[in-house]
Amino acid sequence: MSSGAALRLRTLQRHLGSPEGRGMEPASSPLTTHVLDTASGLPAQGLCLQLSRLEDHSQQWTELTKSYTDPDGRCPGLLPPGQMKAGTYKLFFDTEGYWRRQGQASFYPYVEVVFTITNETHKFHVPLLLSPWSYTTYRGS
Template sequence: MAAHKPGIPLTTHVLNTADGVPGAHIDLSVHRLDPTLVLWNLITIGSTDEHGRCSGLIPTEDFTAGMYKIRFETGQYWEGLGQTSFYPYVEVVFTVTDPEKTFHLPLLLSRNSYSTYRGS
């Protein structure tokens, strides 16, 4: 299955590497940095599906060059599983120089660590 659909410039996928399952139903938000005011502006909120995926985070027409972040509410996720986590949330900050391209940002997550990369 493709990581993204045509016309959807930003997607994510969360994997719970501790349990070897998708990171299902993790709340997240997307923000864009206002370079003049140096403030993060909320663009949208969402949640991963049962497969740990979230697409359609931002409409193509609103996806412009700039600095963005996705904030994953990981503490709530682990609490929902009856576990504790060192990280109450994870923020992945990235720069978009060519908004014509698509961006897939997977998050590999455990209770005490995380990693991310630009996927395809």
């Protein structure tokens, strides 16, 4: 394995599971995300994202916040403490804009992750693993 590939692999492993990649979110933030560019093995810095909530009465999405991932690919404070309530939420990731800035074409112009929160006292972490041709998400811790 080349030294560049080994460095990318170590960086990806660190962010995915080791103690060094954890604990960077503010303790008071109930909802966080982290985007990793799996093609490079590095954090996806500067990726634009929006958080919306589905309103029960109108069944329309209401945008709660718009933000960008930091140099570590994280967006730690999507909702301030006390603003989370039970319901359906959507994280919209502008993957096309991110890949365009990388000089790379991609198959998915955006990624939407829709999830349900039933207990607003829990913390939620929604990671996104991203390449130009695929993506994966899961409920993190």
